[in-house]
Amino acid sequence: MDQTHARALEALQPFIALATSNSATSPRFISNIITNATSAPNTYVFAELLGTTTIQALGSPDTPVEYQAYLKLLEIFAWGTWQDYQETPNLPELSADQALKLRLLSLLSLAATTKPLTYQSLINALSLSTAAELEALVTTAIYANLISARLSPASNPPTVNVTSVASLRDAPPHSLPWMVTILTEWESRCGQVITGLEAEIVRVKTNAQKRHAKDQVYQEQVAGAVQRRQAQAGPGDGGSGADGRVGKSGMGRGAVRSTTMGLGRNKREADDFDEDDGFESDNGDNAFRMDIDEGAGLSRAGNRQTKRVVGRRT
Template sequence: MEQTKALNALEPFLALSKSATSPRAAADLVTRATSAPNTFLFSDLLQTPAVQNLTDSEYASHLVLLQIFSYGTYSSYKSTQGLPALAEAQATKLRQLSLLSLARDRQNLSYAALQDALDLPGSREVETLVISAVYAGLLHATLDPARAAVQVASVAPLRDLAPGSIPDMATALKIWADRCTTTLSGLELQIKEIRTTAAARQREQRAADEKLQQLMSDSQEGTGPRKYELPNMTRDMMARRGFNKRSVMDVGNLVDNDSMDVDESEEEKKRASKRKL
């Protein structure tokens, strides 16, 4: 939305560029375009023949000024000699546009760093500039006076690409893509290891359950060890034979129940003998 609004604001100046046949008229057009409200994109105006013809004229500095408004910063304006003086509206706009470029790096967003980069006298002026940029729709940000920093959530796509910046952007994107590929490979390896471990545990659990079922079946049918022989197998011995904790407890409960049955039978026999006497 902000980009469309900025392009619409530039349209009248693009139309006027067709009638700007002299370098002085083209220079005046640059001044008016950079001073007007809502004009934040200047690449189309920068490419017009009238503005490009300023290169070899006495108004070449206006061409450089428009380039700075297009993709430069306030610091680059201050460090370039021979540029036209900025009106208050132009200075505010260039600082706002510079804020968009500085927001790419969080280290640039402290009050002290912004005050230095934007040539502002104090923290209050930094906050005022950020608020004006937010109300202009240039970025979404909040002020953090406690930390003396600006927290930027997003910026509007209102900065043009400087000549020769595409290869650097491509390199940065490639580094980011390689990092993502490495991270995904690591995650896939971890997932594979987790699945392998889970499958091994399931196999061990099934084997232990099968051993327990077989032992219980043999005991009930009389083909295996007798029930009263089961206590001879300690819990440690059963664990070494592949029984898990739950299986050991199940067998223990089974043995306890059988032992109780044997004790009850012997007690009944003793009582019957006493009655006969």
Template sequence: MEQTKALNALEPFLALSKSATSPRAAIDLIRQATSAPNTFLFAELLQTQPIASLASSPDADAKAAHALLRIFSHGTYESYTSTPGLPSLSDAQTVKLRQLSLLSLARDRDNLAYGVLQQKLGLDTHREVEELVITAIYAGLINGTLDPARQTVQVTSIAPLRDLAPGAVPQLAATLKVWSERCTTTLGGLEAQITQIRQQAATRHAEENKAKAKLDKAISEVDEKDLAINRAQDAFLRPKNWQQRAQNMESQGGELMEVDEPLGMDDQQMRRSKRKW
């Protein structure tokens, strides 16, 4: 959204560049474009023929104006102050160049301390640093907060409102390649860990099934042994009880003694036959 807004703000100056046939007109156009609000991208203006021709102009002012526009495009306030022969800046140009410089500096957290920003942006006090950061936030250039206690700026996001410097594409491609390789390595490590975890889970599942089968087998064997013991006890106790009852009946003259177990059908028939005798 901010990028679209900045491109739309530059459109009138791109249209005016077609009629800037003289170096003086082109220089004045640069001054207007760098002073106007919401103009933060200047690569297209640099590529227009009237502006590009200033770089090879014999006029020193024309060359200086072209160099100034390049600084607004991808330079910083520090590079402006270190380059001799550049035109002086108006108040609006000074604020804008410092805001653009803040965009570049905000990519590195080490640059966000009040003292570092004060030095690199040519400011006199920490209060001026805070005021500049606030204007950048309201302009939509950055999102962040001030941390006066720690004397630093906490930046959470940066608007894509800086042009790429000449020769920056190969460096950017190299950086992206390194990042891509790191991502590939990280993904490979994650996939290896996932595979290992799945193998461990499968091994645990197999061991659990094996242990369960072993337990079920042991329980089944115990049940079979208990059943065999019960059958053996029944087979051993039944004849003994029958003989004891028969002896008791004979000793009592045919009277049936009380026993612990109830009489079955065979016992009742035997009692009837005894009584008939």
């Protein structure tokens, strides 16, 4: 409940108390309650007053005709409009305060049902004479927090742009079945939307599970392929050489190169070769000698430096 409706309901409470008191016995007294309630400031809702037993008693056939019309007048203030008052015969005359209030309440109903809300349509519906009277009425409704609106007199046609309307109009009893039908249809549509959302959630979850299972199978296949490749590239197919290349015989390029040189690759291997080389003989003048340089093989610069001395010992 908004503040405007709460204030209107609070302003109506004294009149409800009078209508439910023991003194509310005569039709004249009850009709005065209706007149005062519809004339008082800030009273814009009347369903609670209309529902009291004493007010409803005015509709009894035993009630004089001049007082029966007050019940219809209160119904128009509760959910009717200015046009309803104009079209209903034998209603009590309205005071200036009552006429202003009924026009304000009618403006709320028109703002909620009529689009666009032009100056001319409002002037006709509220029985006003000039645009100035209409602008004064709209301004009063704005300051009373009944509507939020903006006047556009320079537009073509001039219009009243209403953005919000206070919930102060009561629903007539004959509209309740229609409202129940609308709410039932709305509930059915909401149920269909919820069912659709639940089905969509199930579909999304199912697709996510399928994608997850597919990803797992793919990962397992990749892992198996990697293991098979590692098994095929194991030690049995030859090691790597000095420069990282693998030979069929298990020897790298560096190993092949060292064997083709014929001699050791360092000084110690050369000394070992010189100690027992089998090329020196001590058989007299015809002895044969071969000297081999210790640096035979590869030098640091990578050049072959070999020295051979062949001759007879003197």
